[in-house]
Amino acid sequence: MNEQEIRGLVADVKEGTLSRRSFIKRMAAVGIAAPLASQILAWNDVAMANATLDYKPTKAGGGGPLKMLLWQAPTLLNPHFASGTKDQIASRIFYEPLAGWDKEGNLIPQLAAEVPSKANGGLSADGKVVTWKLKQGVKWHDGKPLTADDVVFTWEYAADPATAAYTTGAYKDIKVxxxxxxxxxxxxxxxxxxxxDPFVGVAGMIIPKHHFGEYKGAKSREAPANLKPVGTGPYKFAEFKPGDILTGTRNENYHIKNQPHFDTLEVKGGGDAVSAARAVLQTGEYDYAWNLQVEDxxxxxxxxxxxxxxxxxPSGDIEFIILNTTDPWTEVDGERSSVKxxxxxxxxxxxxxxxxxxxxRDSIxxxxxxxxxxxxxSFVNEPKQFKSPKLKYEFNIDKANKILDDAGWKKGADGIREKDGKKLKYVFQTSINAPRQKTQAIIKQACQxxxxxxxxxxxxxxVFFSSDVANPDTYTKLYVDIEMYTTTQPQPDPERFLNQFVSWEIANKENKWLGRNVSRYSDPAADEAYKAAQKELDPAKRAALLIKVNEIFCEANVILPILSRTRVAASTTNLSHDHSGWDVDSWNIAAWYRS
Structure with missing residues (x-):
């Protein structure tokens, strides 16, 4: 086997079409021992880690201000309460996980010294234990050292049901x-x-025990650090006006040499996607604008x-519609859209x-x-091995009319169908955004x-994407009949993404509407398949189980996928940035620089 053939097999492992075990078996067949085969994969992982962004500055600082636009303005800075991507992006500026995901779907160490593997002893043979080694010398912004105690505390904090963390699904069933x-x-x-999943990417940001220790559980919403973060990230907190502006200054003790490049950071919120695009692409007033949901x-x-x-x-993000199978107009025990x-x-x-x-969909x-x-x-579209081969869409008004006729829904004098005194009249909600309003209009016209x-x-x-428990218009409340938005796939594996379809993640008053299952719909078969996938080590069998979970919700027409979304951002021509479709935009902001 020549070098080119080996490189091809390494690429297959990276793409998920060949398991690491199969790779090692193939190497053994041509006389390459298992330890060396594992090392070849490890070398490839290191090469990818180094290739994530070609960082050229030779010293930290000196880059002046970095100005970002998040037209959906951040409203909080605790990553474990951040149900909206805007709050996750803002939190990631100050807090870091043990590892994050680059645009190729590779796991890149951040607060960890290395990515666990069987070769370095980080992954147990039975698949039950992962050992993480932390980088040494990392300090919190107040000068105290990062230690294993902070990581253990983060687990305790997020796993505690009384904390009502958005990230609890990653932590509640493990021990650290x-x-x-x-x-x-x-x-x-x-x-x-x-x-x-635990301690990785969006769900994995480590928080300091000495700032949150007194606020675990029922007191979690009272912590001053919810709005004034003390993290390990490249920028220190300076000022935050929720719904408006966030500023930071360079962390002079950052744990990566020569980073960050910029001296100050400004994150401006508000406005809309079009004005954000204009402020970067046309006027150059800002350096970077996120989530440009603007007509192409x-x-x-x-x-x-x-x-x-x-x-x-590319990303696993999906623009989709939820059809509410609970009643949003009847209140039970202090909440509407109750599973009761x-x-x-x-x-x-x-x-x-x-x-x-x-x-x-085609016109949209x-x-x-x-x-x-x-x-x-399909709700899941990337990576391709997890996409359902049988889910198909169709736009057919005549067929829709026949289905409703056959089900006994007759048109009244006003043209609206009804049966048993109930009309097919719905409130269809989404966020203010030109493409979404145009999508609403297209669907409304067909429905008429x-x-x-x-x-x-x-x-x-x-407001729509905030975590405000007092606001009835947040998307997790689902206090309407029909709702549309994009949900982000936080890593190049759909397991955590699909916990939006399990019964134990249903959003409700008890978990402060931070449960991941916003639809409230559940199916025992989906729960069973999901639990089986969580422990299935055979890649093909596991993919089939996760595909089944996806199909159950899509075939029930509770979840109506519309578009597999790419992540679109704008930057000035002289800004080098690290835009990943598998993590938040700020995942590697320490490495951004101006050329």
């Missing part, structure tokens, strides 16, 4: 032990094929000015099936999103032709 001041063990109850033709015109460029990277209720009309599978046929892609998305019927009446509701993005 301190080995020494710079080593911890994560112990799983069962063999766990996807172990890179508009972006192309702006790019001609030459001040900025568009970055579009049943929606008067959307609980009918025929109605849900008809509405799914009334979504013109062609005339609105362009580079920003691809029409799909089938006797379904939609009242369109648009909520300011900073």
């Amino acid at each position: 032990e301190k080995v020494d001041d710079h080593t911890i063990k994560v112990i799983f109850k069962e063999p766990t094929p996807f172990w890179a 033709e508009v972006l192309k015109r702006m790019e001609t000015g030459g001040r900025g460029k568009i970055s579009a990277v 209720t049943k929606h008067p009309t959307l609980s009918d599978p025929a109605v849900r099936q008809a509405i799914n046929l009334l979504i013109d 892609q062609k005339f609105i999103y362009g580079r920003g998305g691809t029409a799909t019927a 032709r089938a006797g379904v009446d939609l009242e369109l509701k648009s909520v300011t993005a900073s």
